[in-house]
Amino acid sequence: MIYPVVLYGDPVLKKPAETVDFEQIDVKQLSEDxxxxxxxxxxxxxxxxQIGKSLRIFVIDSTPLDEDEGNEGIRRVFVNPEIVETEGDNWAFEExxxxxxxxxxxVQRPPKITIxxxxxxxxxxxxxxxxxxARIVxxxxxxIEGVLFVDHVKGLKKRLMKGKLANISKGQVEANYRVKLPAKATRRA
Known part of the structure; x- marks a missing residue:
C-alpha cells in the first residue's frame, strides 16, 4: 500500500515517535508499505x-546513492533504533x-555511527x-525524534527558506507523489 507523504507543517513531524510494539503492529506489512x-x-x-504514524520505525535503501560512489548500498528496516555512538568530523552534504x-x-553530520x-x-x-x-540513517x-533537516540550517539560509516552508505548510507545493497536506492547509490549484 502506498501512503501519502505528510508535508511540512503537520504536527506529527515535530513530535518524538512512540516505541513500536510488535504484538500490536504488523511491522513486516508496515515496512513493506x-x-x-x-x-x-x-x-x-x-x-x-512521514506517513502520519508516530512510530519509531524507518526504512532506508542507500543503493541509488552508493552506486554512484562505487560502494554497495544497504536496504534496511530500523525498528526502535537508538544511536549509541557517532564518530569523526562532521561533513556537509546537501539533503x-x-x-x-x-x-x-x-547539513553537517558525522561520517560514522553505531546504531x-x-x-x-x-x-x-x-x-x-x-x-x-550513516547520513541517511x-x-x-x-x-522519529521530531527533528527535520531544516532544523539544522541556521542564519541567513534558514531565513531564506522560511517563505518556501510557509508555502508548503499552506499546501502551495508541487510533488510528483501523493502527499497529505497539514490539517489546516487548503490546496490551491
Whole structure:
C-alpha cells in the first residue's frame, strides 16, 4: 500500500515517535508499505511519521546513492533504533526530504555511527555504518525524534527558506507523489 507523504507543517513531524510494539503492529506489512511508498516517491529513506504514524520505525535503501560512489548500498528496516555512538568530523552534504519537497540544504553530520535496532522480525542488531548509509540513517532518525533537516540550517539560509516552508505548510507545493497536506492547509490549484 502506498501512503501519502505528510508535508511540512503537520504536527506529527515535530513530535518524538512512540516505541513500536510488535504484538500490536504488523511491522513486516508496515515496512513493506513504507518501502513501496519511498520507492514511488523516489526517496532513499522514509520514517513512519512521514506517513502520519508516530512510530519509531524507518526504512532506508542507500543503493541509488552508493552506486554512484562505487560502494554497495544497504536496504534496511530500523525498528526502535537508538544511536549509541557517532564518530569523526562532521561533513556537509546537501539533503532533501520527501516531507519538504523542493527544498534542499547542506547539513553537517558525522561520517560514522553505531546504531542498535530491531529488524522487521524483531531480531536485535548492533551495526556500524559510515558514509552515505550513516547520513541517511541520521536523517531518518531525526524524523522519529521530531527533528527535520531544516532544523539544522541556521542564519541567513534558514531565513531564506522560511517563505518556501510557509508555502508548503499552506499546501502551495508541487510533488510528483501523493502527499497529505497539514490539517489546516487548503490546496490551491
Amino acid at each position: 513504507m518501502f513501496e511508498t519511498m520507492y514511488q516517491a523516489s526517496g532513499v529513506g522514509l520514517a513512519a511519521p 532533501g526530504c520527501l516531507s519538504i519537497p523542493g527544498i534542499r540544504a547542506e 542498535e535496532y530491531q529488524d522487521e522480525n524483531g531480531k536485535e542488531h548492533t551495526e556500524t555504518l559510515k558514509g552515505m548509509p 541520521l536523517h531518518e532518525y531525526d524524523h
